[in-house]
Amino acid sequence: MTRFSPARIFLYAISALVLVYLILPVLIIVPISFSSARFLTFPPPSFSLRWYQQYFTNPVWMQATQVTLTVAALTVLIATPCGVAAAYAISQSKLRIMRLIHMALLLPLVVPVIITAVGIFFVYAKVGLVATMPGLVLANVMLGLPYVVISVLAGLQSFDPAQEMVARSLGMNRLRSFFAVTLPQIKASVVAGGIFAFISAMDETIVALFISGGRYQPLTKRMFTALRDEIDPTIASISTLMTAASFLLVLLATTRQKRKAG
Amino acid sequence: MLALVSPALLVILALIVLPVGWLAWQSIYHDGFTLENYRRVFTEDIYWRSFALTFEISLAVTAIALLLGYPVAYLANSLPKGWSILILSLVVLPFWTSVLVRAYAWLALLQRTGVINQFLRYLDVISEPLALVHNTFGTVVATVHILLPFMVLPLYAAMQKIPGDLMQAGASLGASPSLTFCRVFLPLSLPGVLAGSTMVFVLCLGFYITPELLGGGRTVMVSMLVSRNVELYNQFGAASAVAVVLLLSVLAIFFVVSRFVALDRVLGQK
Numbered sequence: 311m312t313r314f315s316p317a318r319i320f321l322y323a324i325s326a327l328v329l330v331y332l333i334l335p336v337l338i339i340v341p342i343s344f345s346s347a348r349f350l351t352f353p354p355p356s357f358s359l360r361w362y363q364q365y366f367t368n369p370v371w372m373q374a375t376q377v378t379l380t381v382a383a384l385t386v387l388i389a390t391p392c393g394v395a396a397a398y399a400i401s402q403s404k405l406r407i408m409r410l411i412h413m414a415l416l417l418p419l420v421v422p423v424i425i426t427a428v429g430i431f432f433v434y435a436k437v438g439l440v441a442t443m444p445g446l447v448l449a450n451v452m453l454g455l456p457y458v459v460i461s462v463l464a465g466l467q468s469f470d471p472a473q474e475m476v477a478r479s480l481g482m483n484r485l486r487s488f489f490a491v492t493l494p495q496i497k498a499s500v501v502a503g504g505i506f507a508f509i510s511a512m513d514e515t516i517v518a519l520f521i522s523g524g525r526y527q528p529l530t531k532r533m534f535t536a537l538r539d540e541i542d543p544t545i546a547s548i549s550t551l552m553t554a555a556s557f558l559l560v561l562l563a564t565t566r567q568k569r570k571a572g
Numbered sequence: 573m574l575a576l577v578s579p580a581l582l583v584i585l586a587l588i589v590l591p592v593g594w595l596a597w598q599s600i601y602h603d604g605f606t607l608e609n610y611r612r613v614f615t616e617d618i619y620w621r622s623f624a625l626t627f628e629i630s631l632a633v634t635a636i637a638l639l640l641g642y643p644v645a646y647l648a649n650s651l652p653k654g655w656s657i658l659i660l661s662l663v664v665l666p667f668w669t670s671v672l673v674r675a676y677a678w679l680a681l682l683q684r685t686g687v688i689n690q691f692l693r694y695l696d697v698i699s700e701p702l703a704l705v706h707n708t709f710g711t712v713v714a715t716v717h718i719l720l721p722f723m724v725l726p727l728y729a730a731m732q733k734i735p736g737d738l739m740q741a742g743a744s745l746g747a748s749p750s751l752t753f754c755r756v757f758l759p760l761s762l763p764g765v766l767a768g769s770t771m772v773f774v775l776c777l778g779f780y781i782t783p784e785l786l787g788g789g790r791t792v793m794v795s796m797l798v799s800r801n802v803e804l805y806n807q808f809g810a811a812s813a814v815a816v817v818l819l820l821s822v823l824a825i826f827f828v829v830s831r832f833v834a835l836d837r838v839l840g841q842k
Binding site (some may be wrong): 400424455 | 579591644666680815
């Protein structure tokens with residue numbers, strides 16, 4: 311194929327357009343967040359930090375941010391060990407039922423979130439977990455588990471279980487050999503899984519819409535309600551901050567994985 | 573070993589298996605066994621229209637995502653490694669942006685006083701702002717944006733597996749590039765097409781935030797039917813029946829497609 315046949319040029323052009331379509335909306339919120347205008351005008355008449363100030367001085371937004379960060383941190387602390395233990399068991403065990411369990415752990419990715427959300431709402435209503443912090447954290451642990459399991463399973467694939475056998479033959483018990491031999495080698499994928507669980511909890515909206523309330527409303531729920539009513543540029547500044555946070559975290563997760571591979 | 577999986581399994585059982593089971597139970601039991609909820613879902617006009625609209629939108633979104641995603645995956649596959657990593661990073665970048673943030677961005681771009689309308693008026697192309705959002709159009713544009721990575725990544729993965737020699741063989745036997753593409757490359761990339769299309773279609777069936785924020789209340793997708801029945805009308809039985817029908821459709825599609833391509837690989841990518 312010649313390098314610049316008409317077909318090739320067409321391919322480049324359409325791909326470039328698609329990439330612009332993908333990237334532009336993510337970038338457009340940045341200038342809007344620094345705009346001085348009360349309403350959306352583009353290009354912004356002048357730059358200002360008023361929407362960031364609005365966000366950082368508003369007690370409602372601040373409380374929501376605090377809820378989000380707390381939920382995300384607790385989610386990671388619970389989902390990571392549970393997910394690592396499960397992934398380890400799945401990779402080591404030859405039991406038939408493990409395949410089924412593996413599939414069950416991926417259910418949160420398969421079931422449409424709206425269904426999960428409504429179902430959890432009904433169950434929580436029965437046991438009094440609606441609008442509580444533990445309820446919110448538990449739901450996010452469930453949603454974050456698949457990311458940990460997938461990431462750690464991938465890490466375990468490149469790990470030779472014989473090493474652990476050696477450690478055990480030298481007198482370590484199973485638990486010690488796991489922490490001394492296995493964990494250090496799969497650390498990168500454990501950290502990556504934890505980071506993905508954090509991002510998932512930070513971004514989660516639909517379940518929060520149904521089960522959170524009162525003081526325990528995460529940022530995403532407040533944003534959703536605000537977006538339904540009016541487009542407030544404060545949301546642009548929150549969005550910019552959230553996007554920057556996710557990108558930094560993804561970068562952290564992937565570079566760690568790569569360092570391990572290299 | 574079972575002790576190690578039990579914490580995770582317990583969370584899954586308590587927070588997804590039990591809730592979904594509860595929904596299913598609630599859809600058929602209300603002071604006794606009843607199929608009334610399902611009768612309503614299958615006979616009443618609003619439900620039918622919403623299911624039809626959801627399938628139409630999902631089909632349209634899948635088709636558009638395939639048309640847009642295929643060339644990008646093809647280009648990424650045909651370029652040297654550095655370039656393909658760059659292209660794929662650009663594809664994955666929005667993937668890690670909150671769905672809510674992207675809904676906001678599309679509102680900012682598409683609304684009457686949005687960036688696109690202001691730009692077009694500045695250029696004097698239009699005199700009245702176009703209705704780009706709070707309708708099905710806005711929903712589709714934003715939904716394709718969110719789901720496109722789910723199309724490109726499986727396509728790229730499938731294309732990577734196609735040996736380059738086959739294309740050269742085609743060319744050496746005298747086929748034109750377009751003929752080699754149609755007869756060799758395209759058929760070999762079909763598993764990727766199937767995997768990507770399934771992911772996009774199924775995810776779209778359950779979409780909630782985007783149609784809720786960009787559909788303007790007129791584009792009532794099935795997920796919104798579920799939430800409205802719960803939040804506004806307290807019709808828990810009806811909401812549950814709709815949820816069960818939606819879930820069964822999703823599982824049926826996954827089941828059928830998984831007989832042809834390995835979907836668990838694709839699922840791992842969010």
